[in-house]
Amino acid sequence: MRYLENFTALNVFRKAPTVDMFQFNPHLKSLTITETDLSDLDPKVFLPIPNLQSLELSDSNISSLDFLVQANLSALRYLKLTDNEVLMINETIFKSLPSLTYLDLDKNPFTCDCSNAAFIQWVKNNKQTQVVNAHRYQCSSPVDKQGSLLLDFDIDLCRDDGSFLCFISSTCLVVLTLFTSFIHNFLRWHLSYTFHLFLAFLYDSRKRKKGVPHQFDAFVSYNVHDEDWVYREMLPVLEGEQGWRLCLHHRDFQPGKPIIENITDAIYGSRKTICVISRSYLQSEWCSREIQMASFRLFDEQKDVLILLFLEEIPSRHLSPYYHMRKLVKKRTYLSWPQAVQHPEVFWQNVQRALKTGDALTENTDLPTGAAGC
Structure with missing residues (x-):
């Protein structure tokens, strides 16, 4: 199947595919694997298929999207990761997906705190990628935020991240060091x-x-x-x-x-x-x-x-x-x-x-x- 372009596996695998699964399918463009435990998915499985344009890994116990950074999916346009266990998303992940235009992360147990502030801002501001139904994403934690909408979280609360206090502290430390040095020397x-x-x-x-x-x-x-x-x-x-x-x-x-x-x-x-x-x-x-x-x-x-x-x-x-x-x-x-x-x-x-x-x-x-x- 050297020229295989589409591969779909619904509740077929008992565990994540091995790294050589697609080594003979360099022309693969669409890959769907659902209802499978991909919690230990190795990003090297995607290296033989650099032309992949569509990827769906729904209902697969995925808790982190960090594997996408090393997957080398520069041509990927469509990404669907619904019904997984994703709590927090680092917006820098999407820098490794320069062609992405469609993203679906529905039914993930997002946490509404400052760890997702950058992702929320990216969803609101990016003009290239359509995040499907993002306005419906709900929070599962913390307790006081359960059931609330992810995009309703006030990210302004996260901007006071202690940087000003750190600046004041470091400035005082520098001044104190200079003053102490002056006192000691003169x-x-x-x-x-x-x-x-x-x-x-x-x-x-x-x-x-x-x-x-x-x-x-x-x-x-x-x-x-x-x-x-x-x-x-x-x-x-x-x-x-x-x-x-x-x-x-x-x-x-x-x-x-x-x-x-x-x-x-x-x-x-x-x-x-x-x-x-x-x-x-x-x-x-x-x-x-x-x-x-x-x-x-x-x-x-x-x-x-x-x-x-x-x-x-x-x-x-x-x-x-x-x-x-x-x-x-x-x-x-x-x-x-x-x-x-x-x-x-x-x-x-x-x-x-x-x-x-x-x-x-x-x-x-x-x-x-x-x-x-x-």
Whole structure:
């Protein structure tokens, strides 16, 4: 039957035909198989008959039309699949049937939910394929939709498929990621500094309420390049001769403790802070944080807790980041080492006087200052 064009089998097969059923019928144009269990139909059975134009597989326990995608039925025009078990149809199936002009899916238990929304829209909008009696297709599920018409299902309810929420969520995630990256790269030290500053403030407030004395007389804030001067000139006089208890980075900071915590503990654990300022000091990130924290304590507590000691002459423009602090301390303790080279004993006496002054901050306290131009 090499030239067979029409084949009809009504309640003949007990199960789906084998893949080689039509291998010798390349001219087959019409195929009808009904009242047969085709639930396991292999799409390869259609590959030998690419010229098929009419296909009917009614009352055959078919629950899915996915087999049509691989059936290679590009010439198929007529398709009848009535009285089957089709619940949901993917409209992309019909892209594999470019010549289809007639479709009959009557008496299938369609489900009326968003899984069929695209198929419903295709039925209403496509201009090539006539879907026979589509206006009569009824729903079998869900329960509240049983008996209602498939085409009456409101597909607008499916358009809010969470894409907008997904867009908002992804946008927020991107913004949060960028913001977190910005914070990590540019502001993480400022946040850490602010956090520890707040902890130090609470610690100092509790300590003042309990009347606990400070651990040190002064915390010495200096740059590592000026360490030799601190150990050679400052320590022998202030600790050796005058007997002050000084807190130094390399000697008194607690090992293993975060450096920002050591700084806050040192500043708030000392009566005063001595800033040994040089050009290297101003260029140091950690020194900058120390003087900022000390100046914050000065303004916050309104106490005479800050002593500026300049190791070299520095133009005022280099001190512009500390303008508000300079405006206040110019009237108070301000010492210049270059001007005291000829009389160092006077310089250290002035440091001693600054360390002896009380905590009260007043505008008229007469303490030694450095050059008025600084």
